[in-house]
Structure formats: structure tokens, C-alpha cells
Amino acid sequence: MKIDKNTTLKIAKLSRIKIKDDEVDELSTQLSSIVSWVEQLNEVNTDNVEPLSNVSMTKLPLRKDIENIKDNSKEVLLNAPDKLENYFAVPKVVE
Amino acid sequence: MEFITIKETAHKLKNKDISIHELYEIFIKRTNNNLDLNAYIYFNEEKIHQQLSAHSATTNLLNGIPIAIKDLFCTKSMPTTAASKILKDFQSPYESFVTQKLLNQGAIFMGKTNCDEFAMGSANTTSYFGNVINPLSSKDKPLVPGGSSGGSAAAVAAKLCLGATGTDTGGSIRQPASFCGIVGIKPTYGLCSRWGVVAFASSLDQAGIFANNVEDSALLMEGIAGYDPNDSTSANVNVPNYCQSINTDLAGKTVGIPSEYNVQGIPEEISIVWEKAIKKLESGGVKIKRISLPHTKYALPTYYIIAPAEASSNLARYDGVKYGFRSELFSSLDDMYELTRREGFGKEVKRRILIGTYVLSSGYYDAYYLKAQKVRKLIANDFENAFRECDFILTPTTPSAAFPIGDKEDDPIKMYLNDIFTVPASLAGIPGISIPFGKSNNGLPLGIQLLSKHFDEQTIFNVASFLEKNND
Numbered sequence: 300m301k302i303d304k305n306t307t308l309k310i311a312k313l314s315r316i317k318i319k320d321d322e323v324d325e326l327s328t329q330l331s332s333i334v335s336w337v338e339q340l341n342e343v344n345t346d347n348v349e350p351l352s353n354v355s356m357t358k359l360p361l362r363k364d365i366e367n368i369k370d371n372s373k374e375v376l377l378n379a380p381d382k383l384e385n386y387f388a389v390p391k392v393v394e
Numbered sequence: 395m396e397f398i399t400i401k402e403t404a405h406k407l408k409n410k411d412i413s414i415h416e417l418y419e420i421f422i423k424r425t426n427n428n429l430d431l432n433a434y435i436y437f438n439e440e441k442i443h444q445q446l447s448a449h450s451a452t453t454n455l456l457n458g459i460p461i462a463i464k465d466l467f468c469t470k471s472m473p474t475t476a477a478s479k480i481l482k483d484f485q486s487p488y489e490s491f492v493t494q495k496l497l498n499q500g501a502i503f504m505g506k507t508n509c510d511e512f513a514m515g516s517a518n519t520t521s522y523f524g525n526v527i528n529p530l531s532s533k534d535k536p537l538v539p540g541g542s543s544g545g546s547a548a549a550v551a552a553k554l555c556l557g558a559t560g561t562d563t564g565g566s567i568r569q570p571a572s573f574c575g576i577v578g579i580k581p582t583y584g585l586c587s588r589w590g591v592v593a594f595a596s597s598l599d600q601a602g603i604f605a606n607n608v609e610d611s612a613l614l615m616e617g618i619a620g621y622d623p624n625d626s627t628s629a630n631v632n633v634p635n636y637c638q639s640i641n642t643d644l645a646g647k648t649v650g651i652p653s654e655y656n657v658q659g660i661p662e663e664i665s666i667v668w669e670k671a672i673k674k675l676e677s678g679g680v681k682i683k684r685i686s687l688p689h690t691k692y693a694l695p696t697y698y699i700i701a702p703a704e705a706s707s708n709l710a711r712y713d714g715v716k717y718g719f720r721s722e723l724f725s726s727l728d729d730m731y732e733l734t735r736r737e738g739f740g741k742e743v744k745r746r747i748l749i750g751t752y753v754l755s756s757g758y759y760d761a762y763y764l765k766a767q768k769v770r771k772l773i774a775n776d777f778e779n780a781f782r783e784c785d786f787i788l789t790p791t792t793p794s795a796a797f798p799i800g801d802k803e804d805d806p807i808k809m810y811l812n813d814i815f816t817v818p819a820s821l822a823g824i825p826g827i828s829i830p831f832g833k834s835n836n837g838l839p840l841g842i843q844l845l846s847k848h849f850d851e852q853t854i855f856n857v858a859s860f861l862e863k864n865n866d
Contacts, residue, residue: 302752310854314706314751315713316744326748329806331747336807337695337762343769350767351774353597354823355584355627362623374487378717387715390727 300338302330397421400556400610404455414449414458418442421460421504425554428529433548435465435523436472437505447470456617457500462549462558464752465506466513467493467601468590473505476592477521478511480712480719480738490590490620491625492559492601499617504555511740513566513594514708516812519799520742528574528796530838536661537796537838540570540812543604547574550604557614563595564697565816567602568828572791572841575830577611577858578604582848583823584629586620595704596627596822597756598697598820608858610771612636614853621737631849639852642860645679649857650784654690655815660793667832667840668790674864675788675857683784687776692769693818699766699794700821705743706750745769745806774822781847786857789815791841819845825853831865838856 307327311318318326353359372385381388396404397420406412422439429437451457468474468486475481489497510520517538518526526544528537529552539548543560547570560567562580563641571578579602586601593599594794601618605611616637621630651672656665676682714720714734721737724730739747753762780787793814802808819826824845831842842861844854 304751310748310755313413313755314744314747315728315731315735316709316739316747317729317736318620326745329745330748330752333698333745333806334752334762337699337753337766340692340695340699340765340769343689343692343772345765345768345772348768350764350772351771352767353627354774354821355629359626360623371487374637375716378484379717380720381712383637389715390724390730392727 300334302327302392397452398553398556398606400455400459400613402720403459403556404457407458414446417458418446418460418502421555424552425504428554428708431527431529431548431552432524433507433526433545433552434462434505434828435475435477435508435545441472441578442502442504449500449502449588452500454499454506455613456496456789459557459719460504460555461496462500462504462507462546462555464494464509464543464546464558464560465560466509466561466592468592469503469506472506474506474592475523476512477509477523478739478743479522480734482522482719483719486590488590491587493590495618495620495632503765504549507543507549507558509546510542511743512592512705513561513563514705514742514746515541516565516569516809517541517799517802518570519803520740522740525799527799530575530796536799538573538799539661540573540796542566542738544570546604547571547578550574550606551576552605553812556832557610560602560604560617561591562600562602562820563598563701564820565813566841567604568791568816568841569812571828572830572839573796575839576604576606577608577827577829578602579611579827579851579854580820580825581615581619581851582629582825585619585631585851587620587625587628587850589622589624593708595701596708597704598701608855608862609637609640611827612640612855629849634852636852636855640859641856642863644675644857645858647786648681648683648684649675650685650691650780650787652685652687652780652787652789654687655789655791657814663834664790664793666838667842668788671788671831671842671861678860678864685780685783685787687780687818689769689772689776690818693773693821694810694814696766696773696821697768697817698749699762700770702746702750703754704750705765706747706754709743709747714738728772732765742806770821773818777822777824785846786853787845789843789845791815791828791843795836795838795840815843824848825851825854827858829858829862831861
């Protein structure tokens, strides 16, 4: 499938990555070539094949639902680009 | 040169032939003499001295051994960047399971090694911190070390440490090990915890080891494997004493040689080395069985749907809010997200996020992502069927020797083809090791890959050790 300019802009928006106008054409060409290349999977008959999402050989374990009240917010906030008191700070979203 | 294997060094430390401080003088000097390789993102002599002062000896074989850590593992004592601008100032508040295990055994961290950004690449040319140079390059023509764990491979090959951690999602340990002429093992998916490893594609990511010989790689593998309740895919299995149990008597074993790995267009030097390894095994009493893994050619396209899909989801966390880089030019919250991710991620990472978003988007999910998961099942079945006929599989590791920096950069798919022989095992979750075996016409090392059943790392250590001893 060819990925046109509008599709590139749409998936860039979904990905929250700003793309400049002069980059759209080259990117669309690259994405199209990758998508066309992976489309060779259409040659494979996958009727009645179960999708494989987890190759882990072990059964996913269950654990007890125990509250963990360890407060490490100070440590975690150390990496915040912007913070206010004990919170992450972001640009204002409501006037 | 002395001090190139763990066993020898551990022995000398134990017998007090050398003090731990003298040992690190040697390794710091080696590192300082090789800064042009750009193998480390973080290397700080002071940090090494701090570890030495605080070091309390253990009886473990890894006691006092210099190890390099791929900068994808979270470490409390050193920054963790994943080779990305978006994490350039990140300081992890916790230690990864794998690095904690190494610390518990008395290992000393030389530093954090360079890699492809978020482990996305096959030449170590996507790092925000610059390219890594293969230590086997000639002065006028720098070669890639392979990727994504290129810094770890280069550091081990240049003897700047005695072992290194890596991560392998589609070949990121085995391919650079092959390019740098060292041993690299990706164990079974689930053998090592992913806790504290910066996520790329969670259903494929696996920690592993680089070392200068098979024995050391087995020792280190024992050192980092083990159950961790913090990783829901971590396997609760006994970790054998791989190193002690190495047995090079292979008589009566059967090796599978998959015809599909005889890919058209690969250089003759690769096939020659492959044939040579087959002959060696035959001389050791191994039965040769020609096998078929019919879906091999679909492994790469399957991988390039699944890995970007998982990456697009995993990398959604980098939003400039909780940690890492934030753009300064925004006019709104949405704008801040978009600019932060535009400026913080490199080209290849953005490309993969976009592809991943596309294949997961409404209307395309079934056609791409679900289809890829089904083909992944067929690839896993191929291996399952093959292991009914053989004990292990032998293939080349890479379709070429190390190539010059700058090659294959014009077309992403050309770069992706580097992983043609390593990706199938990743999709199936089985263990694989690459060991140096033979040379290219230009005198560069070539690697041979051994694959075995889930959790049968011992078999590939045994065979790797046999081939290492019989590599002339």
C-alpha cells in the first residue's frame, strides 16, 4: 500500500511527532517502501493459524493483590523536566 | 596480552598476583587509549575508584571483574540514556535486575556502553552520542561494530573490559559479536529479567552477554539469568552451571542445517565458513541433517511489523512530562508533546514509531499486525518441527563481514537485511550464540550461529566450545 502525504501526516499526529512540510514527501516514500516490503506476508496462507503474541514458555503468574504504600515520589520527581510541589507540571490546558 | 579472560583474571586476583587497584589501572589505561572507538557513553574514572573503595570481596568468580553495561540497562550509580537525546539527562531511581545481580556478585562496572538509539539499528550509527568504531578497523577506513549493542561488542573486542551486557531484539548481540570477532549469546526469551531494561519490543527483547571466549560467556550467563517476579515473562527455571557443565564430546548429536539460510546473493566467503564448521562438527562425531525452516524468508518482514508496533506503544511514555528531555518552544500541551518527540528522537526511531503506529491503526491492525503474529506462529512451528530431527541448528550469523561506516544508510531495508539470519530465532524465542569462526577475504572475522531449543543453552555452549577449540 502506498502511504500518501495525508496518511503520513495522520500517523504523525497519532504518534505525537511534529513533521515539517518539507519532510513529508521523503518520509511518505520511505514509509511506503517499508510497508510494501512487509506486504510480502500476504503470500503466506495463515488460515486457521493462531496469532503468537507471547513466546514465554511459562504460564503468566498471578500475585496477591497487596497494597504497596512505599512513597518514592521524591526520587521519581527528580527526573521531571518541570514540577510543582509534589506534582509533574505541564502547560496550562484550561483557561 | 594478559587479563583478557575472566578465569585467568579471577585466578590472579585470588592468588594476589595483582591487586584490584592495579588491575583497574590497566583497564582504565586501555580505555583511555581507545577513546576514539566511542564505545562508552559514560566512562568516569572517579566512578570506578568509588566502586573499588566500596568493594567488599565475594567468593564468586565475577568478584572484581570489570564489566561494561549497555546503556539500555537502568543503573543507579550511572546515568541511563538508551543512546537517545530524549533520555540524555535521565538518572534511574532503581537498578535493573540484571545489573543488580552482577553487583551482588562483586562485579565492577567500567561504564555504560554506546548503542543504537533505543536499540534500533544494525550498525550503531543511530546513537545520539555518535558512531562506535569497530576496533578491527584500519586507520583510514572505519568499520561499523554492528548493532545495536555495538559499544559493548567494541569494548569487549578491544579488551576494555572482560565482558559486557547487551540486549538482543532481532540480532543486537549476535550480529555485533560476529562483526567484532567475539562471543555473543542471546538466551531463551524469559531466562533474564527485562526489569529495568529500557523497552523496545517487549515480546522480543532479551538481555545477554558478550565475552572473549565461550567459557566466560557461560560464566556471565549464569551470573545474569534467573527468576524475577517483577517481570511477568520471567521464567522460574533452575539456571544450570553452564560453565562447569561444558562438555565438548558431541558424538551422537545431530546438527540441523537449514537449506533456507543458503540465501541467494550472500558472499561465497560466508558459505565457505559455514561448510567448514559443518565439516568440523562431522569430524567430532556429529550427524549432519539437512533440514527445512520453510517460513524463514518471512521472518524479517514479520519482525518489521511486530517490533515497530511494540516500539510505538512502548515509546509513547516519552512525552516530556515525567522524565527526560522537554522541548522549550511549545505553545500548548499537545504542541509540547509533538515538539519534544520531534526534537528528542532520532530519524530511525521516528520512522519505526510511525510504521508501528500505522500497522496498529484502525482498519490496518488485522492486515498487518495480526497477520504478522500469525506468520510468527508459523516461524515458531518451523523450529519446533526442526528440533524433532536435530539437537541444534548451525547457520552463519550475518550475511557479510563488518562494513564501512556510512554503507547501507541510504535505504532502511538494506540495513534491516543485516539481521536476516538472527531474526527468526528472536521471533521463536529460542537461544542463539554467535562465535568467531573463520575470516573474510579481507581478514575480518566471520561469525557462526548456533541455535537450540528453549532453555537448552547448555547444548549451544557445548557445541560453541567444541568449535572454538577446533577453529584453525
